[in-house]
Amino acid sequence: xxxxxxxxxxxxxxxxxxxxxxxxxxxxxxxxxxxxxxxxxxxxxxxxxxxxxxxxxxxxxxxxxxxxxxxxxxxxxxxxxxxxxxxxxxxxxxxxxxxxxxxxxxxxxxxxxxxxxxxxxxxxxxxxxxxxxxxxxx
Amino acid sequence: xxxxxxxxxxxxxxxxxxxxxxxxxxxxxxxxxxxxxxxxxxxxxxxxxxxxxxxxxxxxxxxxxxxxxxxxxxxxxxxxxxxxxxxxxxxxxxxxxxxxxxxxxxxxxxxxxxxxx
Numbered sequence: 001x002x003x004x005x006x007x008x009x010x011x012x013x014x015x016x017x018x019x020x021x022x023x024x025x026x027x028x029x030x031x032x033x034x035x036x037x038x039x040x041x042x043x044x045x046x047x048x049x050x051x052x053x054x055x056x057x058x059x060x061x062x063x064x065x066x067x068x069x070x071x072x073x074x075x076x077x078x079x080x081x082x083x084x085x086x087x088x089x090x091x092x093x094x095x096x097x098x099x100x101x102x103x104x105x106x107x108x109x110x111x112x113x114x115x116x117x118x119x120x121x122x123x124x125x126x127x128x129x130x131x132x133x134x135x136x137x138x
Numbered sequence: 139x140x141x142x143x144x145x146x147x148x149x150x151x152x153x154x155x156x157x158x159x160x161x162x163x164x165x166x167x168x169x170x171x172x173x174x175x176x177x178x179x180x181x182x183x184x185x186x187x188x189x190x191x192x193x194x195x196x197x198x199x200x201x202x203x204x205x206x207x208x209x210x211x212x213x214x215x216x217x218x219x220x221x222x223x224x225x226x227x228x229x230x231x232x233x234x235x236x237x238x239x240x241x242x243x244x245x246x247x248x249x250x251x252x253x254x255x
Contacts, residue, residue: 015193033202045173048172101193106174
């Protein structure tokens with residue numbers, strides 16, 4: 001099964017809607033609730049990253065019998081130092097974003113903790129591609 | 139202890155009843171950092187926060203939290219209440235601050251044997 005979402009940079013009002021939709025789909029497939037939670041938490045953080053940092057983005061979700069793959073592609077400033085961005089507490093979020101309770105430098109670490117596989121490729125000045133895979137145990 | 143029992147005991151305002159009033163609470167979490175709640179809260183917890191914007195509903199929904207308690211008597215915007223309604227989230231309120239609310243929730247949950255920490 002394939003699902004596609006468009007994310008608008010700066011649109012915090014609709015942030016999380018793609019993740020909420022995915023949650024409903026995964027629930028309807030009767031998957032394990034802990035797996036669903038991990039997957040949607042990882043996707044939510046990715047969604048918020050696009051909203052907080054990029055100009056626009058797309059999310060493609062591919063659900064197979066043994067795994068869920070999420071690919072988040074954005075047009076945005078990119079990440080200059082991915083290793084640094086992965087560190088807990090490191091953030092480049094604006095003051096306005098922080099005021100809402102985001103931008104605590106926990107997003108990417110949360111994605112790592114809630115996924116079985118995570119990969120970031122970024123081109124500074126152009127955008128970022130994030131891939132997440134979670135295995136579905138039989 | 140169920141959400142509706144906590145509401146009664148702490149005299150909380152029910153902003154939106156949602157679908158969880160009969161749910162048994164597993165514990166509490168107090169934080170205004172959304173990623174912190176995403177990372178560290180557990181299902182069926184009540185979440186105490188002063189953040190009253192629409193994104194708290196998504197966090198509570200995605201993490202399967204039992205309820206949100208908004209502190210300082212804040213009334214969220216109509217769109218937030220509308221979102222809580224759509225997602226079935228139990229949205230509660232108190233005039234108390236985070237510290238006092240957390241203390242009261244902790245005391246209630248422990249007395250009723252809910253929080254196992």
